[in-house]
Amino acid sequence: MADIPFSKSISARLRDGVFVVVIDNPPVNALSADVRSGLMAALDHTASLDAATGIVLTGAGSTFIGGADIKEFGKPPVEPMLPDVIERIETFEKPVVAAVNGAALGGGCEVALACHGRIAGEKASFGLPEVKLGIVPGAGGTQRLPRLVGLVAAIELVGTGRPVKAAEAVTLGLADGVATAPVGAAIALVHEASGKPLRRTGMIGVPSTDPTTVSAAEAKVLARARGQSAPAEAIRLVKAAGELDLRRGLAAERATFLRLRDSSESAALRHVFFAERAAGKVEGLDKASSRRIETVAVVGTGLMGSGIAVAALTSGHSVIALEQSPEAAAGGRARIAETLDKSVRSARFTADGRAECLARLQTTAEAEELVKADLVIEAVFDDLTVKTDLFRKLDGIVRADAILATNTSYLNPDAIAAATADPSRVVGLHFFSPANVMRLVEVVDCVKTAPEVLASALAFVKRLGKLPVVCGVTEGFIGNRIFSAYRREAEFMLEDGALPQEIDAALEAYGFPMGIFAVNDMAGLEIAWARRKRQAATRDPAARYVEIADRLCEAGRLGHKIGRGWYAYPDGKRTIDPEVTAVIEAARAAKNIAPRIFTPAEIMSRLLKAMVDEGTALLTDGIAARPGDIDVVMINGYGFPAHRGGPMFAAEQNKGEPHA
Template identity: 40%
Template structure:
């Protein structure tokens, strides 16, 4: 017995229970304890069958992330060898799966002879999200026990399946009714009474008879778009192909070869960086995580536009009642109709039932009266991005909201401390910056004001988890982290147009790099008028560069706002776009007015000027303490701006290619671009220090 694994017997059945809360992670101590208990059961002549289960409600969440990157991961017994040993059991070995069996936890269960799970169980192999493939037999045993299609879907997507699908595929032998342990013991006794044999995946082959000849290639083609840039999905497919072609022992060897190939790749480092960054983001320096959070039972949203409606949907999806405030009846009716329309689209696609649509709409209550927000625990304003408009809202909220209510702003650029000063309770004010579409995008920037109370920050983190967002706590400055980093990235895209690049070239270079959308297409989608209004509010802070986003200002003056007007940097017919000769002529005209020499711009220069300026701004944000960690900047850009996750975010990408080449390139453009370079290509002091010290952004 160890303190993470428990052993007892019930009649002639040994019960081995994982007891390593909260998720029964398979660290070295747990693996060693499991092997010892298993060998004890094999050696005990009074034991005829072995039941592997959990002391808690959850079977096993997989590997111990605290051991990632340490020798403990591979210390004997390593998980692959442990699963191989369980496979060779001389006595019936039954896995009783409650709650979840993920990653190595499911691989343990696959190595058993029989599997029973409760009706709410979820089973999955999510290693692909870490840039890996299942390395303890998952790619070999799953297709043998279930089928190739299920194995491909589960392993390349990393998405779990439920008990019903697991049972229908043969992955589990029985779904328990009622108490899992009682059902599992009864199942074990039934197996003994019927003299059921021990079973080994080594005796099973994969049924390929119903699969078309090009099955694997067709599957590759089907997932190519969403797996572009990733390394692990192809290795997953090759491992499953090996399961179809090779005996188990050789298939396991091939799996471990492919696992090792994934292990030392930029993609694996990037994906694991994001995995740990997401967990670290919940730890806010100076805030005790044990600080009691405020109760959030009723939420109110001020503004029923696209953003406000999307924010409201997040809370309704989580079962939290929402009051949606507008000042005019027609605006409120449009907002509620838009929300219903969004839900009905989801229902038409099979993602929601009609009953679920109605349940969520029932949680949404429209109002035209601020007094109806008096009972709200959390109020989020989502009104026009104007300090004066927000002043009016917060002064009114200060009057009507109850003591202890959290007052949040969805501002994307404005000074949260100024907004907090419009109330008599600045400690209750926080920024909750959602990204559009708010009901879809995972990122939530939590803006910590100078006087924001610790319990408000803790509550905001809890709220983010409740509505299934990735929270990142940031400080107060223009644009916070995401939009502040966007500014130099976009600035260079606009300037490159004047110097001779085309919109198509700029966007292609950045999408080829892996971004979901090029910067100029993004501005057309968001609205050139929106960017203009932001610039108008801060012209004094921009500096004295006459070319600064001038082409966008001219497009605004021409009424070319992007997709909404059919013309922006491109011409649009619906969502289809094509290059506009008039835009190219406009860029040439502006360049002539400003004396900017036009030339052929290389793809490399486009990439370096946009991405390296993005990195440099991230470094400056870190140096100023606006972000706590490089991983925070990376989470923002991966989850809010479409930066490729397989590159890990801008600062992880810089770490991967080396900070010295980034710094050298910035210095090169500072010298080669004349007065423009002198103005804008100023290396961050942090970047210079890290290069001098031979360090990275990520410690």
């Protein structure tokens, strides 16, 4: 029997007495109006087709259904609406089984939940990530998921948007089984269910759960929300599933979805979604072919280098880690192994995966081994002489087609590239620590970087599962340059009357996970101190300069690791230190500054203005290509709250006047 088309995106074929309906709407099989109408037509056809025992729903390509069509947000609704399609599936008189061949996300997961059975392919995943867009599921996700997996798991999954892979889905009760050939297994499940009472998810009772356990799960999710409202709304709806019948639960969910969809929070998160998709795109670069990168060398295996090595290993690369001595190389291997062990202990990685990674890891003190590398990333001490000497040495070792990447945070990569025989193969890859965890990588397009080298670097970062943002050469690149600007503004406010804990409290109330002075303590004050001392000779004597941080460093207050910085850390806990207050007051007195009171709103207004002003300068100078790139960097690298959209978005939304 030939395929029967029901719309541009939906076709079906009778196979072993079952109508196999295929969703083919590339690139992610989004639930567009065409998909929705096609599904309805296929259901109508199957209802009248005596030869069909039931339906199997599956996706073409590597995705089942990637979610709702976000392009339809803000536009007039087009019938049929997704809740109507899902209700039709759940109430269908013949068995409907989802053969989840790949990602079933958002509306795609809601479609799968409404089916009478779910078979997961080996690469399947299930998730309701709507909270990441400032909304909640709008087609039954909060009501049907807890009926299958219970309140605790549903609170965590819906409240965080975390996806689950096939094996976990089966353990939770979200999927009925895993199969190498999910369509065939789904057909078998249709035949098994035929003639029997169908398991309609919405009719299943929510399993009873200890209220204490539910409260603990709720508290854990809300602790991560940091001011975002969607997670709390999602939790409320999940809990309502245990109290309301399906009809009333769905009505409450839909009303909440529509209200949040039109909120400023959702607008900000949608901006972030599209900004992340645009990040890393360079005009004209699609014409450049990227080089194959399979073997990655990492020079230096400290915290940053070992993190980069782990990121490369877990994404399937072979890694050569170079150190200065056999003993240091052995220590580097131990650090990398321990990082992998932590991933196994936290269930983010398997023991077999760890063993495979270590089998692809070579640690050595022999630089000549780097001849096998397609890409060399240096992660040595951030000193220009150290890095340029290293690159000169690498010039005589690595292959002519190998790419050289510097992980410098503040140094000029053009100066490092100039030390090589071929600057065109040098690119900046600025990872954020810990590199195996942090998603952001600033990909620095140096003045002589060849297009294919830049394209290769971007492809490599994406293969790591990270988010690349391309930037030009400037001290601190995008992120650290903006961080320096608002840290400077924070220090001005210290002199003028604010205290570290007041500034940090304002940032945390705005949604940052940690205030700027607490962040400085975590990073260590000596790094910025060394940089300030290097710049002292060229600093404009007329420019305002705050010496408070210098006085703290001179007093040995270098941050959390030694128990004293902007704060004191008795027993590891951050506390306000009167000694710091005294240093600040002395600095004010030395300049005859009469301190004044700052409100949290004024603090945030000044910090945001500093971010936006520096971001505008980066755009003017051509260092950043788009305002969204700046927002993505600040959100993913510096903790700017995503539900506020980033500093540039916030400024635009408030007519150029960012506020708290």
